[in-house]
Amino acid sequence: MKDFKMAICQMTVTDNKDKNINKAYSMIKEAAQNGAKLIALGEMFNCPYDGSYFPKFAESLPDGKTYNMLKACSKELDVYIIGGSIPELHGEVIYNTSCVFDKEGKLIAKHRKMHLFDVELNSGLTFKESSYLGKGNDIVVFDTEYCKIGLAICYDIRFPELSRLLTLKGAEVIVIPAAFNMTTGPAHWEILLRTRALDNQVYMVGASPARDVSASYVAYGNSLVVSPWGDIMSRAKEGEEIIYANLQGSLVKKTRDELPLLKHIRKDIYEIIIK
Numbered sequence: 001m002k003d004f005k006m007a008i009c010q011m012t013v014t015d016n017k018d019k020n021i022n023k024a025y026s027m028i029k030e031a032a033q034n035g036a037k038l039i040a041l042g043e044m045f046n047c048p049y050d051g052s053y054f055p056k057f058a059e060s061l062p063d064g065k066t067y068n069m070l071k072a073c074s075k076e077l078d079v080y081i082i083g084g085s086i087p088e089l090h091g092e093v094i095y096n097t098s099c100v101f102d103k104e105g106k107l108i109a110k111h112r113k114m115h116l117f118d119v120e121l122n123s124g125l126t127f128k129e130s131s132y133l134g135k136g137n138d139i140v141v142f143d144t145e146y147c148k149i150g151l152a153i154c155y156d157i158r159f160p161e162l163s164r165l166l167t168l169k170g171a172e173v174i175v176i177p178a179a180f181n182m183t184t185g186p187a188h189w190e191i192l193l194r195t196r197a198l199d200n201q202v203y204m205v206g207a208s209p210a211r212d213v214s215a216s217y218v219a220y221g222n223s224l225v226v227s228p229w230g231d232i233m234s235r236a237k238e239g240e241e242i243i244y245a246n247l248q249g250s251l252v253k254k255t256r257d258e259l260p261l262l263k264h265i266r267k268d269i270y271e272i273i274i275k
């Protein structure tokens with residue numbers, strides 16, 4: 001892993017897709033002008049996080065306004081872009097999908113949210129993603145010129161096996177485009193990111209949309225970058241904001257050398273099996 005500067009664009013998502021795409025472009029451009037080499041967006045950055053919008057905002061890949069903007073933008077600005085997520089139409093099914101582009105505008109990875117957020121919380125918050133979305137099945141790790149990155153989306157972070165599998169596949173950084181809410185965000189967001197960082201001795205990057213209290217689903221914001229030691233390196237507030245972090249190439253190895261957790265796994269007793 002090498003040293004590099006990254007950014008999270010925590011943007012406000014509206015019910016106007018073109019406006020969202022333009023906003024993402026302008027924030028990515030600002031982050032690139034400020035020296036970020038890898039730029040991440042939040043979950044459903046082109047579409048309100050509300051199932052009733054998904055069919056109208058969905059795009060068939062590899063095409064569509066959002067996809068084409070990210071592709072062109074990564075090439076124009078010479079940056080890697082982790083394109084948060086968007087509703088992807090594939091056949092009859094919509095997926096919650098994250099696309100990653102390299103500096104030449106090439107699609108180098110795609111992750112479809114694997115665990116769907118079907119919950120009824122005491123606070124009154126209910127969400128049933130499975131009414132609108134299909135499940136992804138792939139464990140996605142990809143290479144960049146700086147490091148190996150594992151990709152998962154929002155609720156996926158709650159399943160420690162997935163982050164562990166990403167780590168065992170070589171991830172040094174795990175990026176989570178996410179939209180936690182005003183119930184689970186304050187209670188769990190930071191703890192989950194710091195715990196996964198500590199479990200796996202990786203950088204954890206949690207990229208959220210900005211909070212919009214007029215939306216049907218209110219995102220928590222508070223995008224975070226956590227070091228392999230569990231320290232918070234950078235944290236957004238609730239509003240629209242770009243945050244930056246300088247990731248240190250040697251820190252993953254240093255942490256794992258000092259505290260060799262991955263070497264101490266009792267593989268003779270237990271293992272995680274991929275089916």
Ligand SMILES: NC(=O)CC(=O)C(=O)O
Nearest residue numbers: 117154155179180181184
């Ligand atoms: N929105 C999600 O997918 C997950 C979430 O908000 C949570 O786990 O809490």
